[in-house]
Amino acid sequence: xxxxxEVTLEMLQKQVDVLTKKVGxxxxxxxxxxxxAVVSGDMDKILATMVISLAAAxxxxxxxxxxxxxxxxALRDPKKSPKGKDFISKMFGIMLPKSKNHLSLSNMNxxxxxxxxxxxxxxxxxxxxxxxxxKQAGELGIEITICExxxxxxxxxxxxFIDYPNLRFAGAATFVAxxxxxxxxxxx
Amino acid sequence: xxxxxxxxxxxxxxxxxxxxxCPGPLLAAKKAIGEIESGEIMEILSxxxxxxxxxxxxxxxxxxxYLGFYDEDSFSRLFLIKE
Numbered sequence: 001x002x003x004x005x006e007v008t009l010e011m012l013q014k015q016v017d018v019l020t021k022k023v024g025x026x027x028x029x030x031x032x033x034x035x036x037a038v039v040s041g042d043m044d045k046i047l048a049t050m051v052i053s054l055a056a057a058x059x060x061x062x063x064x065x066x067x068x069x070x071x072x073x074a075l076r077d078p079k080k081s082p083k084g085k086d087f088i089s090k091m092f093g094i095m096l097p098k099s100k101n102h103l104s105l106s107n108m109n110x111x112x113x114x115x116x117x118x119x120x121x122x123x124x125x126x127x128x129x130x131x132x133x134x135k136q137a138g139e140l141g142i143e144i145t146i147c148e149x150x151x152x153x154x155x156x157x158x159x160x161f162i163d164y165p166n167l168r169f170a171g172a173a174t175f176v177a178x179x180x181x182x183x184x185x186x187x188x
Numbered sequence: 189x190x191x192x193x194x195x196x197x198x199x200x201x202x203x204x205x206x207x208x209x210c211p212g213p214l215l216a217a218k219k220a221i222g223e224i225e226s227g228e229i230m231e232i233l234s235x236x237x238x239x240x241x242x243x244x245x246x247x248x249x250x251x252x253x254y255l256g257f258y259d260e261d262s263f264s265r266l267f268l269i270k271e
Protein backbone atom coordinates (compact mmCIF):
# COMPACT_ATOMS: atom_id res chain seq x y z
CA UNK A 1 0.00 0.00 0.00
CA UNK A 2 2.76 2.36 1.02
CA UNK A 3 4.75 1.82 -2.14
CA UNK A 4 1.75 2.72 -4.36
CA UNK A 5 1.35 5.94 -2.37
CA GLU A 6 4.93 6.87 -3.04
CA VAL A 7 4.54 6.28 -6.73
CA THR A 8 1.47 8.52 -6.83
CA LEU A 9 3.28 11.34 -5.06
CA GLU A 10 6.18 11.12 -7.43
CA MET A 11 3.81 11.14 -10.38
CA LEU A 12 2.01 14.15 -8.98
CA GLN A 13 5.27 15.98 -8.47
CA LYS A 14 6.21 15.27 -12.08
CA GLN A 15 2.87 16.54 -13.32
CA VAL A 16 3.17 19.69 -11.23
CA ASP A 17 6.61 20.31 -12.73
CA VAL A 18 5.25 19.88 -16.25
CA LEU A 19 2.36 22.24 -15.51
CA THR A 20 4.60 24.86 -13.92
CA LYS A 21 6.72 24.84 -17.03
CA LYS A 22 3.65 25.21 -19.24
CA VAL A 23 2.18 28.05 -17.18
CA GLY A 24 5.51 29.85 -17.28
CA UNK A 25 5.57 29.52 -21.03
CA UNK A 26 1.99 30.77 -21.36
CA UNK A 27 2.69 33.77 -19.15
CA UNK A 28 5.67 34.63 -21.27
CA UNK A 29 3.56 34.20 -24.39
CA UNK A 30 0.88 36.68 -23.33
CA UNK A 31 2.98 39.83 -23.29
CA UNK A 32 1.20 43.18 -23.29
CA UNK A 33 2.23 43.61 -26.90
CA UNK A 34 0.54 44.34 -30.23
CA UNK A 35 1.94 42.83 -33.42
CA UNK A 36 0.63 44.01 -36.76
CA ALA A 37 1.39 42.64 -40.20
CA VAL A 38 0.86 45.62 -42.49
CA VAL A 39 0.58 44.49 -46.09
CA SER A 40 -1.72 47.09 -47.67
CA GLY A 41 -0.36 50.33 -49.06
CA ASP A 42 -3.67 52.20 -49.14
CA MET A 43 -3.78 55.52 -47.34
CA ASP A 44 -6.83 54.51 -45.29
CA LYS A 45 -5.22 51.28 -44.12
CA ILE A 46 -1.93 52.95 -43.19
CA LEU A 47 -3.96 55.55 -41.29
CA ALA A 48 -5.80 52.80 -39.40
CA THR A 49 -2.48 51.10 -38.64
CA MET A 50 -1.00 54.26 -37.18
CA VAL A 51 -4.07 55.31 -35.17
CA ILE A 52 -4.39 51.87 -33.55
CA SER A 53 -0.63 51.67 -32.92
CA LEU A 54 -0.49 55.12 -31.32
CA ALA A 55 -3.48 54.38 -29.09
CA ALA A 56 -1.87 51.09 -28.01
CA ALA A 57 1.50 52.73 -27.35
CA UNK A 58 -0.19 55.48 -25.33
CA UNK A 59 -1.74 52.71 -23.23
CA UNK A 60 1.75 51.32 -22.51
CA UNK A 61 1.37 48.38 -24.87
CA UNK A 62 4.56 47.50 -26.74
CA UNK A 63 3.85 47.85 -30.49
CA UNK A 64 5.67 45.99 -33.24
CA UNK A 65 4.78 46.74 -36.86
CA UNK A 66 5.89 44.44 -39.65
CA UNK A 67 5.69 46.24 -43.00
CA UNK A 68 5.49 44.04 -46.05
CA UNK A 69 4.63 44.29 -49.76
CA UNK A 70 2.50 47.31 -50.78
CA UNK A 71 2.87 48.97 -47.39
CA UNK A 72 6.58 49.56 -48.07
CA UNK A 73 5.59 52.55 -50.24
CA ALA A 74 4.43 54.29 -47.07
CA LEU A 75 7.96 54.09 -45.67
CA ARG A 76 9.71 55.57 -48.73
CA ASP A 77 11.42 58.91 -48.43
CA PRO A 78 10.80 60.93 -51.64
CA LYS A 79 14.00 62.93 -51.05
CA LYS A 80 16.19 59.85 -51.25
CA SER A 81 17.07 58.33 -54.62
CA PRO A 82 19.40 55.35 -54.26
CA LYS A 83 21.83 54.46 -57.02
CA GLY A 84 22.49 51.11 -58.64
CA LYS A 85 18.95 49.89 -59.39
CA ASP A 86 18.26 47.65 -62.37
CA PHE A 87 15.62 48.50 -65.01
CA ILE A 88 12.66 46.68 -63.39
CA SER A 89 13.44 48.08 -59.94
CA LYS A 90 13.54 51.57 -61.42
CA MET A 91 10.15 51.00 -63.09
CA PHE A 92 8.66 49.80 -59.79
CA GLY A 93 10.13 52.83 -58.09
CA ILE A 94 8.45 55.12 -60.59
CA MET A 95 5.06 53.38 -60.55
CA LEU A 96 4.66 52.95 -56.79
CA PRO A 97 3.73 55.79 -54.41
CA LYS A 98 6.80 57.82 -53.45
CA SER A 99 5.90 58.32 -49.80
CA LYS A 100 3.12 58.09 -47.21
CA ASN A 101 1.81 61.37 -48.61
CA HIS A 102 1.41 59.90 -52.10
CA LEU A 103 -0.79 56.91 -51.19
CA SER A 104 -4.20 56.29 -52.78
CA LEU A 105 -7.44 55.33 -51.07
CA SER A 106 -8.82 51.79 -51.29
CA ASN A 107 -12.24 53.34 -52.03
CA MET A 108 -13.28 56.62 -53.67
CA ASN A 109 -9.77 57.33 -54.89
CA UNK A 110 -11.09 59.22 -57.96
CA UNK A 111 -7.66 59.64 -59.55
CA UNK A 112 -6.20 61.33 -56.49
CA UNK A 113 -9.18 63.57 -55.68
CA UNK A 114 -10.19 61.28 -52.79
CA UNK A 115 -6.89 61.43 -50.87
CA UNK A 116 -6.79 65.21 -51.37
CA UNK A 117 -10.26 65.54 -49.89
CA UNK A 118 -9.42 63.23 -46.97
CA UNK A 119 -6.26 65.26 -46.21
CA UNK A 120 -8.31 68.47 -46.26
CA UNK A 121 -10.91 66.94 -43.94
CA UNK A 122 -8.24 65.58 -41.59
CA UNK A 123 -6.78 69.06 -41.26
CA UNK A 124 -10.22 70.58 -40.68
CA UNK A 125 -11.16 67.98 -38.08
CA UNK A 126 -7.77 68.19 -36.33
CA UNK A 127 -6.72 64.61 -37.12
CA UNK A 128 -2.93 64.20 -37.00
CA UNK A 129 -1.26 63.98 -40.40
CA UNK A 130 0.57 60.77 -41.35
CA UNK A 131 3.89 62.63 -41.01
CA UNK A 132 2.99 63.69 -37.47
CA UNK A 133 1.76 60.17 -36.62
CA UNK A 134 5.05 58.57 -37.69
CA LYS A 135 6.96 61.18 -35.70
CA GLN A 136 4.94 60.42 -32.57
CA ALA A 137 5.24 56.67 -33.20
CA GLY A 138 9.02 57.01 -33.16
CA GLU A 139 8.88 58.99 -29.93
CA LEU A 140 6.65 56.38 -28.29
CA GLY A 141 9.02 53.58 -29.22
CA ILE A 142 6.80 51.84 -31.75
CA GLU A 143 9.04 49.36 -33.56
CA ILE A 144 8.94 49.14 -37.33
CA THR A 145 10.39 46.15 -39.15
CA ILE A 146 10.67 46.04 -42.92
CA CYS A 147 10.19 42.70 -44.63
CA GLU A 148 13.49 42.15 -46.37
CA UNK A 149 12.06 39.73 -48.91
CA UNK A 150 9.36 42.07 -50.23
CA UNK A 151 11.88 44.90 -50.23
CA UNK A 152 14.15 42.87 -52.54
CA UNK A 153 11.20 41.67 -54.61
CA UNK A 154 10.00 45.19 -55.31
CA UNK A 155 13.48 46.47 -55.93
CA UNK A 156 13.63 48.88 -52.99
CA UNK A 157 16.93 49.74 -51.33
CA UNK A 158 17.46 50.19 -47.61
CA UNK A 159 18.73 53.71 -48.30
CA UNK A 160 15.42 54.96 -49.69
CA PHE A 161 13.34 54.51 -46.53
CA ILE A 162 12.40 57.24 -44.07
CA ASP A 163 14.59 58.16 -41.11
CA TYR A 164 12.87 56.32 -38.28
CA PRO A 165 14.40 55.34 -34.94
CA ASN A 166 15.65 51.75 -35.01
CA LEU A 167 14.12 50.82 -38.35
CA ARG A 168 14.79 47.10 -38.63
CA PHE A 169 15.01 44.71 -41.56
CA ALA A 170 14.03 41.09 -41.04
CA GLY A 171 12.13 38.11 -42.38
CA ALA A 172 8.78 36.45 -41.74
CA ALA A 173 10.14 34.42 -38.82
CA THR A 174 10.69 37.65 -36.90
CA PHE A 175 7.02 38.53 -37.31
CA VAL A 176 5.93 35.01 -36.33
CA ALA A 177 8.14 35.11 -33.22
CA UNK A 178 6.94 38.61 -32.25
CA UNK A 179 3.29 37.77 -32.94
CA UNK A 180 3.58 34.54 -30.99
CA UNK A 181 4.40 36.35 -27.78
CA UNK A 182 1.90 39.21 -28.34
CA UNK A 183 -1.50 39.28 -26.69
CA UNK A 184 -2.85 40.99 -29.83
CA UNK A 185 -2.12 40.26 -33.46
CA UNK A 186 -3.63 42.14 -36.39
CA UNK A 187 -3.30 41.82 -40.13
CA UNK A 188 -4.02 44.82 -42.32
CA UNK B 189 -17.80 62.06 -8.92
CA UNK B 190 -20.74 64.34 -9.66
CA UNK B 191 -20.43 67.39 -11.90
CA UNK B 192 -20.71 69.67 -8.87
CA UNK B 193 -17.88 67.84 -7.11
CA UNK B 194 -15.74 67.90 -10.25
CA UNK B 195 -16.27 71.66 -10.63
CA UNK B 196 -14.68 72.11 -7.19
CA UNK B 197 -11.62 70.01 -8.02
CA UNK B 198 -8.31 71.88 -8.26
CA UNK B 199 -6.08 70.21 -10.81
CA UNK B 200 -2.31 70.13 -10.54
CA UNK B 201 -2.04 70.15 -14.32
CA UNK B 202 -4.42 71.00 -17.14
CA UNK B 203 -3.78 69.53 -20.57
CA UNK B 204 -5.49 71.37 -23.40
CA UNK B 205 -6.03 68.80 -26.15
CA UNK B 206 -8.93 70.58 -27.82
CA UNK B 207 -6.97 71.08 -31.02
CA UNK B 208 -6.62 67.40 -31.83
CA UNK B 209 -8.88 64.44 -32.66
CA CYS B 210 -8.51 60.77 -31.71
CA PRO B 211 -5.95 59.57 -30.66
CA GLY B 212 -4.49 63.07 -30.03
CA PRO B 213 -5.98 63.71 -26.57
CA LEU B 214 -4.81 60.30 -25.32
CA LEU B 215 -1.30 60.97 -26.63
CA ALA B 216 -1.32 64.42 -24.99
CA ALA B 217 -2.48 62.87 -21.70
CA LYS B 218 0.16 60.16 -21.87
CA LYS B 219 2.89 62.76 -22.48
CA ALA B 220 1.70 65.07 -19.71
CA ILE B 221 1.23 62.43 -17.03
CA GLY B 222 5.00 62.31 -16.56
CA GLU B 223 4.97 65.93 -15.41
CA ILE B 224 2.93 65.31 -12.25
CA GLU B 225 3.56 63.24 -9.15
CA SER B 226 1.63 60.21 -7.96
CA GLY B 227 -1.62 61.26 -6.25
CA GLU B 228 -1.84 64.57 -8.12
CA ILE B 229 -4.80 65.48 -10.31
CA MET B 230 -4.69 65.98 -14.07
CA GLU B 231 -7.43 67.67 -16.06
CA ILE B 232 -7.79 67.04 -19.80
CA LEU B 233 -9.71 69.38 -22.09
CA SER B 234 -10.98 67.57 -25.16
CA UNK B 235 -13.37 68.38 -27.97
CA UNK B 236 -13.27 64.80 -29.23
CA UNK B 237 -16.32 62.75 -28.18
CA UNK B 238 -14.50 59.41 -28.30
CA UNK B 239 -12.00 60.61 -25.72
CA UNK B 240 -14.71 60.42 -23.03
CA UNK B 241 -14.65 56.65 -23.48
CA UNK B 242 -10.93 56.30 -24.22
CA UNK B 243 -9.49 58.10 -21.18
CA UNK B 244 -11.36 55.92 -18.63
CA UNK B 245 -10.18 52.79 -20.47
CA UNK B 246 -6.62 54.09 -20.43
CA UNK B 247 -6.85 54.82 -16.68
CA UNK B 248 -8.28 51.36 -16.04
CA UNK B 249 -5.42 49.70 -17.88
CA UNK B 250 -2.54 51.83 -16.63
CA UNK B 251 -3.82 52.21 -13.07
CA UNK B 252 -4.75 55.90 -12.74
CA UNK B 253 -7.97 56.72 -10.93
CA TYR B 254 -10.55 58.20 -13.30
CA LEU B 255 -12.76 60.74 -11.57
CA GLY B 256 -15.21 61.63 -14.34
CA PHE B 257 -15.99 64.43 -16.76
CA TYR B 258 -18.36 67.30 -17.35
CA ASP B 259 -19.27 69.13 -20.55
CA GLU B 260 -18.60 72.75 -21.33
CA ASP B 261 -20.14 74.48 -24.38
CA SER B 262 -17.91 72.96 -27.04
CA PHE B 263 -15.66 70.58 -25.14
CA SER B 264 -15.39 68.36 -22.06
CA ARG B 265 -13.21 68.41 -18.96
CA LEU B 266 -11.94 65.00 -17.83
CA PHE B 267 -10.29 64.40 -14.44
CA LEU B 268 -7.98 61.71 -13.11
CA ILE B 269 -5.59 61.02 -10.25
CA LYS B 270 -2.16 59.71 -11.19
CA GLU B 271 -1.34 56.26 -9.86
